Amino acid sequence: MLDQSKFDKITSDLLKPIRINHSFMVWMGFLGVSLIVCLYAYSVQLDKGMVVTGLRDYVSWGMYISNFVFFVATSLIGMLISAVLGLSGEKWASPLARIAEIIALAFAAVAGLVIISDMGRPERLINVFLYGRIQSPILWDVTVVTFYVLISALFLYVPLIPDLKICYDKMNQLPAYKRNIYKVLSLNWIGSPEQIKIIKQSTRILAILIIPVALAIHTVTSWLFASTTRVGWDSSIFGPYFVTGAFVSGSAAVIIAMFFYRNNFKLQDYITEKHFDKMGKLLVLVSLIYLYFTLNEYMVPGYKMKKFDAMHIHALFTGTHALLFWSVQIFGLVLPIVLLLFKKMRKPLPMLVVALFVICGAWLKRYIIVIPTQEHPFLPIQNVPMNFKIYTPSLTESLISLAPIILVLIIITILSKVVPIIPVHETIEHLEETK
Amino acid sequence: MFKENIKLRLTATFLICFLFFLQLNAQRWDVPADKKSKNSYIKFDGNTAKEGEAIFTKNCKSCHGDLGKSNGIKTMNPAPPDLSQALTQELTDGELFYILNTGRNAMPSFKNTLSEEERWKAISFIRSFNNKYVQVLSKTDPTKSKLVKINCVFDSLSNKLKLNIIANEKTGVIPLKDAEVSLFVTRYFGKLQIEKTIRTNADGIAIFNFPKDLPGDKTGNVDVAIKVSDELYGEIESVNKFNIGIPTDKLGLTQNRAIWNILKKAPWWIIITYTSIVLTVGAFLLYIIFSLLKIRKLGEN
Structure with missing residues (x-):
């Protein structure tokens, strides 16, 4: 009987956030208005063309592509936390699996839209499907992004089925049509042994399948750069370099989400300080691996200083991009590693601050990968206006780049208001097992 | 000691002046007298200057820049001069023609890439920046x-x-x-x-x-x-x-299957790898969807 009341408490605690309250309306209103402003900027771009951005002949990939790489990168965390940690039996990570999956799905789904913002004639996207060449990494990218979105959606949905049934059963206060949506989506779940077996098997297949697909999505994204001969992109370690970088920004995103869910949804009993401690250690681990790859990426060409490499590396180390470059390395990578080594720093609030630095650093790091290279082409830049030589993002462009971030926040907010953010069924199951 | 030092300094100064003179000299063009007096058989006018501008834009502008704007490549040694300036305009037509024909250092010879008519038209364009210029026509018919x-x-x-x-x-x-x-x-x-x-x-x-x-x-x-x-x-x-060459029948770069070719001529290894990956992942996804349908069916009973 005591157990039953415990289960009821868990259920009510975890289902409690699923309601529309005042702060939700204010937050969504703010996001909605911001999105409209950004969409207006996009309408200006559609009307006037790409000339409203800072993009010109030489730097033709700017903020939009940096944004795209950042989005794909952050979406990889779903694979790390839900699949890799899940399969390796790290039980502590299971309450965070759904958060990671929601982040993964939102970022991956929006990544496709980010690419469209870089197109002056977006209606021509259809040509990629009509006339795409399978020799081109761009087609591979479109393919793997599509697969990753589908698999992430299923990976979020399949373990959610028992919880949807619980939502249908417990949330009597909801209007009938909303409850019916839960009913339809819960696929007649009765918790029979056969059903449980199928769910377990499907989840396992998805967990295994998502690992190569997630690796592929970011490796192919890196090949968009590495398959050219440009200085700074022509690197054989770009695949693993991008993947490890992805885990850094993704872990930071999960930590930020954990902090807000814990405080706003009153989930202190479920997302505990232990989880923050573990996530802090995970962030240190992935950051160290990333630091190792970063060292390789710059040390090897930096030691040889071949003619064109030297131009690029001087611009990053001591030239026009030096301030950005060193800030990113120090505040976005080295300091977070050092700080998180201390147990005192692996508490919710300090970790939120560190994670914010890491995620900003991660965004700027993509900017550093994408832009400076194009300012140093092999053939010298001659007889062009100043704004062709040095890329400066315009306000319109910045607003358009902000839109996908707002969209991701909207998707995450809505998803966390319709499904329990901590798996209810699994938490109860876990409790029964450890009894 | 002091005296020696003076001597040394004098020698050094003299040497530097001499080298400087050599350097200056090196930048001048040595045009043979007969070439110097060569003149164009084409009468320079607005039309020839206009045609010459197109030739200039295509062949000369990338180094010399826009005439009158002095925006040529400054990092080259010697820096390509702005051809509208006195340094160039003081030269005779024959000298300009000779420079175009021979080239020097980074400047290529245009003798074989431009026809004589095109070379004179380019000079006509250069001369259109000089108000004081009076053309001397060649007697060549x-x-x-x-x-x-x-x-x-x-x-x-x-x-x-x-x-x-x-x-x-x-x-x-x-x-x-x-x-x-x-x-x-x-x-x-x-x-x-x-x-x-x-x-x-x-x-x-x-x-x-x-x-x-x-x-x-x-x-x-x-x-x-x-x-x-x-x-x-x-x-x-x-x-x-x-018919004096060796018969050669090499396949064109786009005739075989290759990475750079059209979709229909993609290399087999890419087609096989890509298709098998897409089919494998697709099959797993279909299996998952099938499993979900099974869950629903099990619940009905």
Whole structure:
């Protein structure tokens, strides 16, 4: 009987956030208005063309592509936390699996839209499907992004089925049509042994399948750069370099989400300080691996200083991009590693601050990968206006780049208001097992 | 000690001045007197300047920049000057023509890439920036070049190309003696010069040794361009097809399956890898969807 009341408490605690309250309306209103402003900027771009951005002949990939790489990168965390940690039996990570999956799905789904913002004639996207060449990494990218979105959606949905049934059963206060949506989506779940077996098997297949697909999505994204001969992109370690970088920004995103869910949804009993401690250690681990790859990426060409490499590396180390470059390395990578080594720093609030630095650093790091290279082409830049030589993002462009971030926040907010953010069924199951 | 030091300084100063003088000298063009006085047979006007601008934009602007704006490449040594400035405008037409013909250091020769007419038009454009310029026209009659005939005979035994260059004047056939003759074959990216430029003898004859290993088209045909430049008759160019190359039938870069080719000619390994990955992942996804349907069915009973 005591157990039953415990289960009821868990259920009510975890289902409690699923309601529309005042702060939700204010937050969504703010996001909605911001999105409209950004969409207006996009309408200006559609009307006037790409000339409203800072993009010109030489730097033709700017903020939009940096944004795209950042989005794909952050979406990889779903694979790390839900699949890799899940399969390796790290039980502590299971309450965070759904958060990671929601982040993964939102970022991956929006990544496709980010690419469209870089197109002056977006209606021509259809040509990629009509006339795409399978020799081109761009087609591979479109393919793997599509697969990753589908698999992430299923990976979020399949373990959610028992919880949807619980939502249908417990949330009597909801209007009938909303409850019916839960009913339809819960696929007649009765918790029979056969059903449980199928769910377990499907989840396992998805967990295994998502690992190569997630690796592929970011490796192919890196090949968009590495398959050219440009200085700074022509690197054989770009695949693993991008993947490890992805885990850094993704872990930071999960930590930020954990902090807000814990405080706003009153989930202190479920997302505990232990989880923050573990996530802090995970962030240190992935950051160290990333630091190792970063060292390789710059040390090897930096030691040889071949003619064109030297131009690029001087611009990053001591030239026009030096301030950005060193800030990113120090505040976005080295300091977070050092700080998180201390147990005192692996508490919710300090970790939120560190994670914010890491995620900003991660965004700027993509900017550093994408832009400076194009300012140093092999053939010298001659007889062009100043704004062709040095890329400066315009306000319109910045607003358009902000839109996908707002969209991701909207998707995450809505998803966390319709499904329990901590798996209810699994938490109860876990409790029964450890009894 | 002090005295020695003075000596040393004097020597050093003198040496530096001398080197500086050498350096200055190195930047001047040494144009032979006869070339210096050469003039254009084309009258420079607005039209020729306009045509010359197009030629300039295509061939000269990338280094010299826009005329009058002094925005050429400053990092080159010597820096390409703004040709509208006094340094260039003080030169005679013949000097400009000579510079265009020979080139120096980073500046290429345009003798074989631009026709004489095009070179003079480029100079016409450069002169349009100089109000004080007064043209001295050449006495060469451009219509005279039409009288010239080039006869070529190829001797396959010795692999020699014999050219006989004559002018059909009213007074009779006159051989062009001491005329400059250059021989080229047309390749993918421009003309390849065969041997050096030579001069015709008193009978108007010039003989070139033709290489034995020059690739031709499928049947061994080669386009041979002959360029004759004569003081009196001007510039004459004629292109003839000779079956004197080695027959070559290489597959074009886009004829085989290749990464850079169209979708239909993609390499097999990419097609197989891509398709099998898409099918495998797709099959797993279908299996998951099938499993979900099964869950629903199990719940119905």
